[in-house]
Amino acid sequence: MTQPPPPPPHQPPPGGGFGPPQDQPPQQPGGGFGPPQPPQPQPQQPPAQPPQPPAYGYPQAPQGAPQTPPPTPPASPGYGYPGQQPGAYGQPQNPYGQPGYGYPQQTVPLHAQSGGPGGGGQKSYTWLVVVAAAVVAIALVIGGVVIARSGDDDGGKDDTASSSGGTGGGDDDNGGGSTTPGKEKVPANPNSRVLFQVPAPKVSDDTTISVSGSWLTDKAYVKSGVSEIVGYDPDKGTELWTIPLPGPVCRAAKHVSEDNLTAVAFEPAKPTKAKPSHGCSQVAAIDLDAGKKLWTKSAEVDGRLIPYDNITLSGGTVAAGGTSGGAAFDLKSGKSLWVPKANDSCYDLGYAGGPKMVAVRKCGSYDQPQLNIQTIDPKTGKVISEYKMAEGVEYASVISTEPLVVAAEAGQSDSIGISDVFSIDNKTGKLRIRISVPGDQYAARCSGVTTIEACTGVVVGNDRLYVETEEHQGGGEYGRTNEIVAFDLATGKQTGQRADAGDRYTITPLRMDGGNVIAYKRPPYNKGGQIVSIDGGSFKETKLLENPAAKTVRDVETRMLPEYAELLYSQGRLYMSARFASELGTEYQKKYHVIAFGRTD
Template structure:
């Protein structure tokens, strides 16, 4: 299923980033509370080094393309080619419906820190040198008063929600599982129940370990079950009591985490990809070669495996679970898969004319595959048998397309970015039927919608979800009808016709809203707050569009600033059973000694 890696490409920045520095907000974070039992432990000094394994940049964008040849639509589709302008940190977004710079979430600009990419080859350390300019964006530091002490929370992470039975990280738009589905259901079928009182309190915050100067450590990955909130730390995963924050277990890892499955199996198993060794004081790092499966409830490691290609260990950037299969991909080494409980290898990277770029899991296992020489690849989307890796069907994309980003695996819905720079979201979305034939192509007008899909990642789209045979996507913020500033909406497109359905989920004047997962036929969305009303998780009936508040954080400037500092649209956003958690994927040293950084923040209804 794979091919030999192409020559090493130029450097490419990883996803994510940190917000610009801000002064701490006045006042405290909600009413003072007693510290949670168990505590969080003293900050730990992480071993230094680089992050992640090499990932090639997308090749130069080819000419515009028309209909995919695998299954031409019944009627002509509009041509591609809406140019998109990459966002500039700190620059406000354009007015509604007009192309321009992307508006930073909640007014907190972000910047992606480039990393030195190692060339193709074995594991081994890679050093940053003086020719590499590492741009470390500012870390937002917001004071939180908890109990008698001052605690802090700050910026970004990767979005995440629920898949399979339990909640897990990196799931804004995924399908899979019993309550996160793309099936043709309608409202009123969700598993999440509205509480009698949606008012929430701060449950706990996870303090970040100490980070050395000019270094950025990876803590990607978080998972939520009924009994445990698990969050990656530096060279470890820690399980916390989701109500108190007391530590329940610690799982040591070979190195820092590079990826975490958004899924937790029905047996409570999750998976991570980690670096092959701990980083040293010189800033060297290992490639992301280790794949580990563990029990979320106990922290028990089930297995750690590697895959081989051309006599060396393959490196991976993404991990997903479908059924009993853990599939890993990313970078240029191709893909591999393991049985979730035993770690038995199901397939390995292969030297072939084609390479599995990555996989999307959940209810079905979908592969994005590229064929051909570097710079002239063609891409295709495949539905796989997760147990054997055999191909059920293949949908080929025309030449000139250098990316494919899976939004849903059942039904299979994926997007591409037809802009010159593939750094925003999906400008065109394809809906396929159960046989892999094109149902419709949806063009998302440039500058009008506000979602994001990770560069070089197959399964990392944020703020865009599939359900009820519809695609739900938020608009960019625009002027509201009242005196309270900007607002936006979530609208939907039919996956059968490609046309807007007329659904409109309003944020209300002065607010912003985005969807983060489906709950049966209901849309779960995050709505930011104000000084009078705290940020909310709402459930929207897919048929009536009635909004029900599931959780509301404390109100006030300090709360809004603290949550915005986590950048919810980019966080590992997990919600179930009246509990909301936001987690980061990268941490860096605070700008001053009196600032602290936290990797997670949790709220729970009373």
């Protein structure tokens, strides 16, 4: 497989490239990334090879593009992070003053081991051995009683059973957690190779086009292109089928039905310089296995086509919404099911799907908005429960619909950072707990004010919130790192669970796998990225995939980071793809639409 050529040293980024930008001054308040901090001191001696610079510039949204531009990339990584103190992120303080995460090790005094002054020599040592053996025996008996009781409570289910690959969660002294087994297999050899690459599509100069949407089934890896959707062989990358569209895919549902159907919203015509956007007014259902478009629908308000800012699916219903209105359709037939009730003071901003259907409804005046989080019946649109957000919250994003978890930036309007997370009871609409996750400590982000389901750096599972921390100085002289920590969604307190990225790596949660967290590790300048599984109980990390360290490969990978690209991992294969297409770069900075990795075993 031909590898992408490396860029020349210190080459400035081309206009409209993928990935985060080169280092730049931190944004001022309103940018959503926390207050600017003074620059980090430089080490006296640089490393033998300088760290890989942040990847190249992120494309700007075209003028007149529908509603939500690409998220503003962060400035130099890690600014705004407070000095880490012992016990940061809820790690329990160690009363014995010893480092580490577990219970302090007990030691036998030297004089007791060797028969020191006043000691009994061999007699004292024998006595200690007898006592220790008795303690172990008692512990085993107690442990047996606990296991037997656990078995009685759940009909004989073994709570310690792991998944097929040994990554299932298990209860322990570090916060407990779900024992739901994961499906991802642990390899004997996690090393990967490049399966295939798809070059970036050609677009006109000074044009940025949305290519949002990527999905994976047993039969195909599917990715939106420029005014098309393409199915690729998941191992070889050969094109299996293509669905042409009259215009770009501007919104794509992140969920897939059990029979591998999904939905997209697209423009009715291709962009031109005279008219860069025609409105995201068309909705279609896609069969990802067959490579077919099942139907296309649109809706009107006062004789005008509704442009959609978001699209999702739940319970066989496709729902699309935005500030101009919304509509719901049957996923298989395209039959119109319901439209949201709108009046002068209330309208649906949009919807989140998956196990439940949730509407984010905005009421009130421009100066005094009121957001309502509604769990609705996907077939009828009937409201099942409703929670009224606190005043001052103008926009909200849904991290999970079951359990219902909503993120917001209180008092701000850019909806980029997150200041608070709301755990809500689906059935009653009552607030369970409000969790503070300030942007200067945590790296979770929700892009766009009406995309509703576009959050990175945070996932939900085991009735816990798993969130990525901001970068900070690592243990090495030059390294920076971060962690994933967990909050209990019932109490709002940190569980004490913490997964460290490791020196010079940064870690981002991607999704749940049963009771385990699947996470991506951004690599340092001389290594490839990794996919790890974090046990939901012990928080032990298991490496599932490690990409090649070759610079030509790493240069492409680091332009496809989770904040700015779409990452899909399943059973030893990782697919990283762009969200936007822009004009091609120089011959030394060739851009890629997709890069796929697979294990060598």
